[in-house]
Amino acid sequence: MTATQEPAAGTEIGRDRRRKEDQRLITGRTRWTDNITLPGMLHLAMVRSPFPHARITGIETEAAKQSPNVVAVLTGADLGEAQGACINAWPVVPDQVTPAHLPMPVDRVAFAGETVAVVVARSAAEARDAAELVEVDYEELPAALDLKDAAAAHENGGAIAHPDLGTNVSAVWRFDSAEAGTGGDVEAAIAEARENGIVIEREYRQQRLIPAFMEPRSTVVDPTGEQITVWSATQVPHILRFAIAATTGVPESKIRVIAPDVGGGFGGKLQQTPEEMITFAVARRLGKPVKFTETRSESLLTAHHGRDQWQRLTLAATKDGHVTGLKVDLLADLGAYVAIVGGGVPVLGAFMFNAIYKFPAYQFQTTNVLTNKTWTDAYRGAGRPEATFAIERLMDELAAELGKDPLEVRELNWIKHEEFPFTTVAGLEYDSGNYEAATARAKEMFGYDALRAEQAERRARKDKVQLGIGVSTFTEMCGLAPSRVLGSLNYGAGGWEHAEVRMLATGKVEVVTGASAHGQGHETAFSQIVADRLGVPFEDIEVLHGDTQISHKGLDTYGSRSLVVGGEALVRAADKVIEKARPIAAHLLEASVDDLEFSGGRFAVKGTDQGMAITEIATAVFAAHNLPDGLEPSIDSEATFDPVNFNYPHGTHLCAVEVDTETGQVKLRSYACCDDIGNVINPLIVAGQVHGGLVQGIAQALWEEAVYDDNGTLVTGSFVDYLLPTAADTISFDLDHTTSPATTNSLGTKGVGEAGTIASTPAVVNAVVDALRPYGVHDVAMPCTPERVWRAINSGGSGGETTEAAAPHFDESEGAAQ
Amino acid sequence: MIPAAFGYVAPTSVEEALAALAEHGDDAKIIAGGQSLLPVLRMRLNAPEWVIDLGRIASLRGVRDGGDHLAIGAMTTHHDVGQDPMVHEHALLISKAITHLADAQVRHRGTFGGALAHADPAGDLGAPALALDAIFVVQGPGGSREIPAADFFVDLFETAISDDEILTEIRVPKYGGWGASYEKFVRIAHQWPIVAVAASVRLEGDTIAEARIGLTNMGSTPVRARATEQMLAGQPATEEGVAAAAALAADGTTPPSDLNGDADYRRHLATVLTRRAVLAAAGRG
Numbered sequence A: 001m002t003a004t005q006e007p008a009a010g011t012e013i014g015r016d017r018r019r020k021e022d023q024r025l026i027t028g029r030t031r032w033t034d035n036i037t038l039p040g041m042l043h044l045a046m047v048r049s050p051f052p053h054a055r056i057t058g059i060e061t062e063a064a065k066q067s068p069n070v071v072a073v074l075t076g077a078d079l080g081e082a083q084g085a086c087i088n089a090w091p092v093v094p095d096q097v098t099p100a101h102l103p104m105p106v107d108r109v110a111f112a113g114e115t116v117a118v119v120v121a122r123s124a125a126e127a128r129d130a131a132e133l134v135e136v137d138y139e140e141l142p143a144a145l146d147l148k149d150a151a152a153a154h155e156n157g158g159a160i161a162h163p164d165l166g167t168n169v170s171a172v173w174r175f176d177s178a179e180a181g182t183g184g185d186v187e188a189a190i191a192e193a194r195e196n197g198i199v200i201e202r203e204y205r206q207q208r209l210i211p212a213f214m215e216p217r218s219t220v221v222d223p224t225g226e227q228i229t230v231w232s233a234t235q236v237p238h239i240l241r242f243a244i245a246a247t248t249g250v251p252e253s254k255i256r257v258i259a260p261d262v263g264g265g266f267g268g269k270l271q272q273t274p275e276e277m278i279t280f281a282v283a284r285r286l287g288k289p290v291k292f293t294e295t296r297s298e299s300l301l302t303a304h305h306g307r308d309q310w311q312r313l314t315l316a317a318t319k320d321g322h323v324t325g326l327k328v329d330l331l332a333d334l335g336a337y338v339a340i341v342g343g344g345v346p347v348l349g350a351f352m353f354n355a356i357y358k359f360p361a362y363q364f365q366t367t368n369v370l371t372n373k374t375w376t377d378a379y380r381g382a383g384r385p386e387a388t389f390a391i392e393r394l395m396d397e398l399a400a401e402l403g404k405d406p407l408e409v410r411e412l413n414w415i416k417h418e419e420f421p422f423t424t425v426a427g428l429e430y431d432s433g434n435y436e437a438a439t440a441r442a443k444e445m446f447g448y449d450a451l452r453a454e455q456a457e458r459r460a461r462k463d464k465v466q467l468g469i470g471v472s473t474f475t476e477m478c479g480l481a482p483s484r485v486l487g488s489l490n491y492g493a494g495g496w497e498h499a500e501v502r503m504l505a506t507g508k509v510e511v512v513t514g515a516s517a518h519g520q521g522h523e524t525a526f527s528q529i530v531a532d533r534l535g536v537p538f539e540d541i542e543v544l545h546g547d548t549q550i551s552h553k554g555l556d557t558y559g560s561r562s563l564v565v566g567g568e569a570l571v572r573a574a575d576k577v578i579e580k581a582r583p584i585a586a587h588l589l590e591a592s593v594d595d596l597e598f599s600g601g602r603f604a605v606k607g608t609d610q611g612m613a614i615t616e617i618a619t620a621v622f623a624a625h626n627l628p629d630g631l632e633p634s635i636d637s638e639a640t641f642d643p644v645n646f647n648y649p650h651g652t653h654l655c656a657v658e659v660d661t662e663t664g665q666v667k668l669r670s671y672a673c674c675d676d677i678g679n680v681i682n683p684l685i686v687a688g689q690v691h692g693g694l695v696q697g698i699a700q701a702l703w704e705e706a707v708y709d710d711n712g713t714l715v716t717g718s719f720v721d722y723l724l725p726t727a728a729d730t731i732s733f734d735l736d737h738t739t740s741p742a743t744t745n746s747l748g749t750k751g752v753g754e755a756g757t758i759a760s761t762p763a764v765v766n767a768v769v770d771a772l773r774p775y776g777v778h779d780v781a782m783p784c785t786p787e788r789v790w791r792a793i794n795s796g797g798s799g800g801e802t803t804e805a806a807a808p809h810f811d812e813s814e815g816a817a818q
Numbered sequence B: 001m002i003p004a005a006f007g008y009v010a011p012t013s014v015e016e017a018l019a020a021l022a023e024h025g026d027d028a029k030i031i032a033g034g035q036s037l038l039p040v041l042r043m044r045l046n047a048p049e050w051v052i053d054l055g056r057i058a059s060l061r062g063v064r065d066g067g068d069h070l071a072i073g074a075m076t077t078h079h080d081v082g083q084d085p086m087v088h089e090h091a092l093l094i095s096k097a098i099t100h101l102a103d104a105q106v107r108h109r110g111t112f113g114g115a116l117a118h119a120d121p122a123g124d125l126g127a128p129a130l131a132l133d134a135i136f137v138v139q140g141p142g143g144s145r146e147i148p149a150a151d152f153f154v155d156l157f158e159t160a161i162s163d164d165e166i167l168t169e170i171r172v173p174k175y176g177g178w179g180a181s182y183e184k185f186v187r188i189a190h191q192w193p194i195v196a197v198a199a200s201v202r203l204e205g206d207t208i209a210e211a212r213i214g215l216t217n218m219g220s221t222p223v224r225a226r227a228t229e230q231m232l233a234g235q236p237a238t239e240e241g242v243a244a245a246a247a248l249a250a251d252g253t254t255p256p257s258d259l260n261g262d263a264d265y266r267r268h269l270a271t272v273l274t275r276r277a278v279l280a281a282a283g284r285g
Ligand SMILES: Cc1cc2nc3c(=O)[nH]c(=O)nc-3n(C[C@H](O)[C@H](O)[C@H](O)COP(=O)(O)OP(=O)(O)OC[C@H]3O[C@@H](n4cnc5c(N)ncnc54)[C@H](O)[C@@H]3O)c2cc1C
Pocket: A814, A815, B029, B030, B031, B032, B033, B034, B035, B036, B037, B038, B054, B074, B100, B101, B102, B103, B106, B109, B110, B111, B112, B113, B114, B115, B116, B117, B118, B122, B123, B124, B125, B161, B165, B166, B167, B168, B190, B191, B192, B193
């Protein structure tokens, strides 16, 4: 259970508020994009390539055009340049190899699932029926599928994902602490450790994952107004508007993007998608409103995937366990195109492999590789889960090598609480933290010593069910981000956030944020912040977002940024309201500005019982009958906040698993975590984020994997084979917090949206490996399936590859002829 | 996703259903609970022109006491079979298997007959039906016939039901006093079994007098672990007594290799799960 901090009497911050938005979301009373119906609206269905790489030699659309109620069938050639393009916002190196990405290609497809034609009909069913009638002739091309093979294809004549580029290597990005002046020479550290210390060398696989948000993507475009209105199930309405304008030539001022209630994203909806662009182009071409809603199968196949890396790691340490250097060499699979963040995802991890530790030398290199598979991009944690996994696995390996407790080895190396602020070997300045305190609390909740004793007892008894204990002492960088830092990394945009506070005549308050919630609970948490700041009731505050007509400025929601960046913008906007109201209050109260005190929503004249509520001032400003001379009749305010630093939540996560050594089955036994996320606005929302985050990270460790076969077909194309856990598969988690307030925002908050996911994956895998150490096992590849665990026990290694075939539970031979 | 358009008939008697089947022949498909058929239609793996819904035929629903057997109507939902006290008393193995079958929503829609007619070798009901020597009653234009379980499952998704026939009833001999256990091995809760073992045993004192064991997903049909059954008869119901027999469980099976496990792993699992299932059925688990 969460130990909830007791909020001070009368304050909203710290209170377990139930989410305002839940009633409409849970009862289905909200309007998701797919529920939107406009007069005369047409429906789209996509015709998609079954091949991962093929030349399009002909598209026969006549039969489809003749199908009932079909209005148009359009190909990439038909739409031409009006389609715009899908952008990559982060060319990580100046000479990055970036294939052009047309929403609908004209002559060649680069992954199975890519759209080659779009059918427009009066109903979705008719569009789908007609789509089956479009005949596409393909000439198959060799496909780059395996990441390692693809990385070497330009040297050995292997398949090239985009033949005209001559290579699959999109970019090689490197950081070296000796070159950067932030630390020593890693090769020297490794050489020294080979002589006199310990060198741990490992290769880990980050399997491909699918974000699998609850609401499939959907877009409605209405071109009939002065502004073209785009409703989309997106995390990034502002960025989408920018990208549409920048690539189609339609003026930004002529485009309005609305993200209505959006059912989850996890990074999977921060894309500017081909489907959005195609829908936009079709609506403009036909001059009619159109809708496209993907099926779950289309979503799994074509919405961007996540992770997919090979990590080659070398850790150097002294014989007493002090790490002296870490070298990281990644291969990252970008899929068929460089997505919006794209090659930036592994780069976001570059600063986090050193984690909470004081490593003297560090080197990171990622080779970003194009393949003929679904493109990859940010997925909950984006880069940091990969980094955290690698280092936390290595710290456990080092402990095993030394025969020491893994927490002891970590403590030898971590930054002590009195050493903050601390500049790391990767060049970041961590503002605050207390790893000792979080670890002590987590150990206590977990019953660490008792579980270790039970483990020893089971080992001695050679119990068929072995107990494993996994540790993950993570930190991460979130709150994207300081614009200058992003600029120095060649990122195409800034990282500020915008907010407005509007004081209505009746004493109610509208808050506008540029963050774009899609399930996080911003409306509730942001109301709590403003309620405290302005001293108005929680219920009187309305949070508006996700519509570029209302929230004209913003950089949206991802990277655990909404509270730490957007929340701070909001605080500043609210403070400006108070400052604007102050001279008006003084005027109306016939007092000097200096004699006024603002608290609990009231300006009071010091030493008197005279005062006035800020809401009364709002009413007076609305009337504007009696204001100081020359003063603007408005106390509404806005603020744009650009942080000076990232934000660094941390925590200690401890996981116990029981491994059935006869079958390889892994069962979660207990999970305790103590996260330090600074001050907490709403403990209930935080618990929800941590719970969901944990399950998502545990799922990477144990269950989820996107698998392709040798033909480039996604084998895990439905939830029968892509194993998403449910509540039935998880356990009750023990949560608590220590509090080291962030020093870079005035609320002292840290991001929590991704923390659970980042932390939990290595905790679980460490636990599985820990259980199996007596069997000589030192790795189990993810996901740690029962089969892999069993193979690791019985034949060594890390459990082998996943067989690239699925069982057909729904059979096409079912009955009647086609 | 959206299925292709189809015509729909909902007869209220088996005779009407058979007539509809005769009329539309190869272009028709029977729908029971739709839990397997609808995904097929929605993913457009198939597009029958007619769908014949058995949902309104009252006579196909419910569990009857047939004297020496229970008669389970083909259209009885998994939920209703699972909750039935007669099934619990006389065919405990089936009750146990149903508690592991899919999730509550699917159990309230999917039917006993539909699942068996679907003949997915990973389905949870085939192995219990086979182990208990159920009799499948099918009705066609020429009247009804009985098919023993051993002859019912022909291949992957293929049964002995002819195109012009309907499965109406499954008769399960009574096994009063037999213990039962269904050991289903999955990675996540709502999954089809990677392997499952259905075991029912009759004890005499501490000795196993008889055992019936069916294996799920160990071949293209449910299979019987005959060698294990034979060796168990007369063994003490102890870990040692059961282990050697259980080790034979996978003999002669040809399990698939897929994402969730290769054939050799499945064979291994079958032996472990058989040992556990038999001990649990004997109340020693
Ligand atoms: C999410 C999900 C999870 C599932 N998990 C499991 C699981 O863990 N274990 C498991 O065993 N099953 C599982 N199933 C399948 C479930 O048991 C289905 O209910 C069952 O396979 C089909 O039964 P139905 O009544 O829905 O048949 P339908 O889908 O209506 O029909 C299935 C097939 O049988 C034919 N048919 C149906 N009734 C008759 C009849 N009386 N005579 C002749 N032919 C007939 C149909 O024509 C069709 O070909 C799952 C299904 C879903 C959707």
